[in-house]
Amino acid sequence: MANNLGLTVKPVTETPESEVKRVAAWINTEEYKEKNFARQALVINPAHACQPLGAELAAHGFEGSLPFVHGSQGCASYYRSTLNRHFREPAPAVSDAMTEDGAVFGGQNNLHEGLENSYKLYKPKMISVFTSCMPEIIGDDLTAFIKNARLKGFVPEDLPIPYANTPSFNGSHIHGYDAMLLAILQTLTNGKKVEGRCTGKLNLLPGFDANTGNIREYKRILEAFGIPYTVLADISDVFDSPNDGTYRPYPGGTKLEDAADSVNGKVTLALGTYSTAKTYGWLKDNYSGKHASIPMPFGIAKTDAFLLKLSELTGKPIPAALKEERGRAVDLMTDAHQYIHGKKFAVYGDPDYLLGLVSFLLEVGAKPTHVLCSKGTKKLEKELQALLDSSPFGKEGKVYINKDLWHLRSLVMTEPVDAIIGDTHGKFAARDAKVPLFRFGFPIFDRVNLHREPLIGYQGVMNMMATICNKFIDVTDETCDERHFEMMR
Numbered sequence: 001m002a003n004n005l006g007l008t009v010k011p012v013t014e015t016p017e018s019e020v021k022r023v024a025a026w027i028n029t030e031e032y033k034e035k036n037f038a039r040q041a042l043v044i045n046p047a048h049a050c051q052p053l054g055a056e057l058a059a060h061g062f063e064g065s066l067p068f069v070h071g072s073q074g075c076a077s078y079y080r081s082t083l084n085r086h087f088r089e090p091a092p093a094v095s096d097a098m099t100e101d102g103a104v105f106g107g108q109n110n111l112h113e114g115l116e117n118s119y120k121l122y123k124p125k126m127i128s129v130f131t132s133c134m135p136e137i138i139g140d141d142l143t144a145f146i147k148n149a150r151l152k153g154f155v156p157e158d159l160p161i162p163y164a165n166t167p168s169f170n171g172s173h174i175h176g177y178d179a180m181l182l183a184i185l186q187t188l189t190n191g192k193k194v195e196g197r198c199t200g201k202l203n204l205l206p207g208f209d210a211n212t213g214n215i216r217e218y219k220r221i222l223e224a225f226g227i228p229y230t231v232l233a234d235i236s237d238v239f240d241s242p243n244d245g246t247y248r249p250y251p252g253g254t255k256l257e258d259a260a261d262s263v264n265g266k267v268t269l270a271l272g273t274y275s276t277a278k279t280y281g282w283l284k285d286n287y288s289g290k291h292a293s294i295p296m297p298f299g300i301a302k303t304d305a306f307l308l309k310l311s312e313l314t315g316k317p318i319p320a321a322l323k324e325e326r327g328r329a330v331d332l333m334t335d336a337h338q339y340i341h342g343k344k345f346a347v348y349g350d351p352d353y354l355l356g357l358v359s360f361l362l363e364v365g366a367k368p369t370h371v372l373c374s375k376g377t378k379k380l381e382k383e384l385q386a387l388l389d390s391s392p393f394g395k396e397g398k399v400y401i402n403k404d405l406w407h408l409r410s411l412v413m414t415e416p417v418d419a420i421i422g423d424t425h426g427k428f429a430a431r432d433a434k435v436p437l438f439r440f441g442f443p444i445f446d447r448v449n450l451h452r453e454p455l456i457g458y459q460g461v462m463n464m465m466a467t468i469c470n471k472f473i474d475v476t477d478e479t480c481d482e483r484h485f486e487m488m489r
Contacts, residue, residue: 028432033410037403044406045425047348047374049443051166051176053079054208054275055130056093058180061233063253064125065184066118067093070111070142071132075168086210086443087239087451092249094118098134107135108145115146115161116154122249125256126188127155129163130180136167160256162187172375173442174275174350177208181233182279188256189263189286198288199261201228202314203268205283207275207296207352210442212240213454218271221457224319225310230258230265240452265289267313271306272296272352274380297456298356299363300329306457322458329458332465333364339469339489341365344396344417348372348408348426349441351380356456357421357440358384360464362391369397370411376401405429419468436471440464 026032052069056079059067069076076095083091096114098107111129118127129142142163150157162183166176202222206215215236222229237252262268263286270280270293284291290313297306304326307318344367347357351373358368371384381401388394400407409429412420420430423441430437444450454460473489 027410028413030414033414036407036410043374043404045428046404047372047408047422047425048172048174048350049082050168050173051171051179052130052132052168053082054173054175054177055128055164055166055180056080056083056091057173057208057210057235058177058184058233059093059128059130060091060238061181061231061235061253062126062128062184062259063255064250065253066122066124066127066250068114068118068127068129069093069095069132070107070114070129070140070163071095071098071134073097075132075134082443083210083239085445087212088448089239089241090247090249091239092122094122103134103138106138107140108148111140111142111145112149112152112154115149119155119159124250126160126162126184128180128184129161130166130176131164132166133168136165136169160187172350174208174352174375178276178278181205181276182282185232185259185262185279186282188260192260193263193286193288197264198266199228199230199264201230201262201265201267202310203262203265203283203287204229204231205268205270205276205280206231207270207272208350208442209272209275209296210235210239211451211453211455212236213452214456214460216240217454217457217459221307221322222310224322225314225316227310227314227316230254230262232259232262263287268292269294269309269313274351295359296352296356297460298353299360299461300326300333300458301363302356302359303457303461325458329461332462336465336469337364339472340465342367343419343472344369346370346372346408346412346417346420346422348374348405348420348422351376353441354380354384355387358387358394358397360461362387362393364465365393367393367396369415369417370400370408371397372400372403372405372408372411374402374404409433418472436475438464438468438471 056067059065073095076093080091080093096110098110102110146161149155164179164183166179204218206218232254234254241251266289268283268287268291270276273293280293292309294305294309295302297303311318345361347368354373358371361368381399384399388397405425412429412433419436419438420426421438421440423443424445427437439447439450440455453463455464
């Protein structure tokens with residue numbers, strides 16, 4: 001068939017409805033799952049973001065810090081919009097908008113103009129620079145570029161400009177967070193260590209955690225102990241600031257002088273061993289005082305370990321109020337465990353969150369059946385498997401490292417579960433499997449205010465138990481016949 005221009009037009013081929021139905025049913029089979037798990041070159045719906053996004057979150061955690069993307073403007077828009085949508089708060093950041101000429105000739109001119117404009121327009125106390133793919137591929141030398149920017153007077157000599165190489169094509173958001181946090185602390189503490197000086201403070205590294213409620217809960221626990229502290233980096237006010245009619249471009253964040261003096265701290269405690277691995281390694285070698293790294297305090301046992309570690313490191317007894325809080329959490333678990341006991345879960349997310357969530361599920365008699373991390377290591381796989389093996393409720397569980405959410409879909413369609421735990425991106429698999437999705441993680445785009453509800457500590461136990469058990473009760477009410485629609489559940 002030819003059109004008026006004499007060009008051959010290929011007819012549109014209609015796919016028969018019967019074929020659509022056949023394929024729709026086939027992708028739910030064991031045969032398709034086998035083919036799905038055999039793929040290697042393609043990733044479909046990964047359960048992680050890229051390095052620069054994590055770097056931006058770390059940069060936001062310090063007072064007056066302006067995140068600066070050395071790379072294209074489109075990349076910067078992705079990082080900002082993801083944080084905007086998750087927190088529903090501004091995530092102000094800038095980019096030097098590299099384009100094709102920067103890819104050919106290098107991005108030094110872009111960086112210099114961007115630094116000069118950013119300092120003059122936004123008056124930051126610190127500019128935290130991190131990279132996207134383009135400058136990493138062409139090999140831009142940030143050390144030389146920033147040195148030249150100071151020599152040419154584009155920025156003041158004394159303005160802190162930490163920088164991190166965060167290529168999007170490897171690692172994930174937790175690795176970018178780690179790289180940026182390390183660069184910031186190395187820059188701010190340079191020359192600040194004083195022999196014999198001790199701030200008396202505990203330095204707390206919460207790691208990549210986009211739950212402002214968790215950060216506030218850590219601070220509440222430390223204040224209950226009477227422990228002076230510095231959170232490195234503190235996003236709680238940055239992404240949970242009051243709406244009082246005044247826009248503040250830099251709300252909250254760890255004060256730069258406190259971060260600089262953290263090198264003279266009494267104790268340094270990292271929570272989560274994966275998202276601050278490099279930073280913690282450097283701190284151990286360079287910071288004064290005692291050092292420890294423990295898992296995030298999800299569930300009763302890990303919260304117990306957290307409080308005991310605080311007591312051990314500081315010599316302070318565990319407050320009676322926190323002991324009472326533990327009792328209330330255990331009482332709530334006792335009252336509600338029958339609604340979650342024996343339920344099968346698929347869980348996915350970041351390494352530190354996975355370890356915590358699996359531990360919590362095992363404590364309440366739930367069965368973590370599919371445990372998936374799309375950017376993990378053999379070490380993480382062994383650690384998760386050992387956790388499953390430690391409980392009779394984990395004997396059916398299996399760990400899937402470096403798999404994506406399309407793999408997860410095959411798993412929940414062929415080996416059904418009662419619910420899924422993870423971020424917003426899992427909603428498609430949950431809908432197909434007709435099970436609830438509990439949104440514990442990052443990012444969460446399709447629900448509001450969840451990042452304000454703590455998941456860690458005894459309060460986190462109570463929050464998660466109430467959320468999960470009440471949803472299962474809702475499902476029972478929504479699906480039961482009239483004869484079984486009861487007042488008491």
